[in-house]
Amino acid sequence: MKKYFIAGILVWAPLSITIWVIAWGLGLLDGVFGSVMRAIITVFPRQFAGDLQHFRELPGVGILIVIGVIMATGLLAISFAGQWWIRMWNKQINRIPIVRSIYSSVQQVSSTLFSGSGQAFSKALLIRYPHADSWVIAFQTGTPAKEVTAKLGEDYVNVFLPTTPNPTSGFFMIVPRAQTIELEMSVEEALKHIVSMGSVPPNSSSGITATQLPHHF
Template sequence: MTDLPTQADPPPTEPEAPTSASFPFFHSVFRFIRMRVVQGLFLALPVAITFWILHWLYRMLRDVLIDPMAVVVRWLSLQIWYDPTKLDQAAEQAAELPAWFDYYAAPLIALVFILGLLYFFGMFFQSRLHRLLDWILLRVPVVTHIYSAVRKVFVALQEQQTNSSRFQRVVLVTFPHTGMKAPGFVTSTCRDRLTGKKILCVYVPTTPVPTSGYMLLVPEEEVSDLSWDLNETLQAIVSGGISVPKDVDYYGTEAEARLAQTDVRSPPGPEAR
C-alpha cells in the first residue's frame, strides 16, 4: 500500500504592520493637531518676523545714529551748562546720561533728525541728481544687481501707493487668447480716428511682480468691469490666485452667462459619444 502524498503546510505569514487605517481615530486626531500647528505657524511667523525686523532696525539706528548723537548732545550740554575751565570735571560727572535721555530723548531726537534728512532727500527725488545716482549705481559691477533688486521693490511699493489715483477701473479683458480672461487696470482712454469708438488703455500686470506687464488697446465694449477693488486685484495677482475673493463677475453680460450655462447643461452630440 503506497502512502498518499500529503499537502505541504503553507508557510507562516508575518503579521502585518499596523497602518494609519487601522487606527482611524488616532489618525484623524494627528491630522487635526498637525493642521492646527501649521496654522499657528502661519499666524505666528509673520508677526514674529515683523517684530524681529523692527527690533533689528531699532538696534541698527541705535548703534549708528542714536549713540553718536547722544555723544554730540552730551558735548553740547557740557559747552552750554558748565564752566569751560572745568570741562574735564564736568565730563567725568556727565559720563553717563540719565535713563530718561537714553530711552526717551535720544530716540525722539534721532527720529526728528531722520525725518528732516528724508525731507531733504525728498527734494531731490526724480531730479537730475537722482537720475545720475541711478545711472552710476546701475552700471557698477556687483552693485548693480543688489541696487536693481532693492530699487524694484521700492518702485513696486511706490506704484501701489499711486495706482489708486492713476487706475480708473478694474476690468477683465480677453487675454492672451479667446476663452481666457485676465484682470487689468484702465489707465487712460482714447478714440479711434475712423469709427470714433472709445478705446481703453488697459494695463495687464503679470504674476508675481505686478510692476511688469502688458499695455493693451481694447475697445470699451470688449471689456467687462470686475467687482474686485484695487487691493483685492493686486493681492490676487501677487499671490498667483491663492488669495482671491469668493465671487467674480467673469461673464460681462447676462446673455454670456446664460450661454455658458446652456453649454454646460446641453448633452454631448453623437460625435462626442
C-alpha cells in the first residue's frame, strides 16, 4: 500500500502543482478584468449595467478579453503611431511625483528581463556563500553601477542568488568576478536544479519514468 501511495503522489504532484499555478495566473487576470468592468458598470446607465454585469459573470470571458487587450496593445506598441503614444504616455507619467519613481523602476526591470539583448540572467555562476567553504548557484544579472565600480576598484559582477524551493525570492549581491565560476549549464537547467533542491541534475529529462517509481520498501 505504501508503494502504491507514493507512486500515485509522484504522478499527481507535478500535475496538481502545474494546474494550481495556471489557475492562480488565470484568476489574477480575471481579477484585473473584474476591477475594470466594475468601474465601467458604474459609469453606464442602469438599463445597460445589468447586461454588463451578466456579461462579466460569464466564465472565462475576463481572461479572454485581458489576453486580447494585451495582444492588441503589443501590436499597437510596435507600430510607429503606437511608439509615439507610448512616448507621450511616459512623459505624462513622469510628471507625477512618487508614481514616476515606481513606474520607471518597474519599466526598466521589465525591459531588462524581457529583452533578448539584456544581461539579466545571462549566465549561471558558482559563488561562495554563506562562507568560503561552500558554493551556491547564482545568476549573473549585469555589472555594477559606475559609482560602485569606481569605489570598489576591481572587476565585480551583479548576481542574483535565488532561494529554494521558491526562486522568486533571494538576494542581490555584488561579488568579484575572479571569485565566480561560470557554469556550462543553461539558466533554465540551473533553475530546475535549484528548485528541486539539487535532486534533479542538469540535462535530465522532465517528468517521471518507470524507473523512478518505487518498486519495494
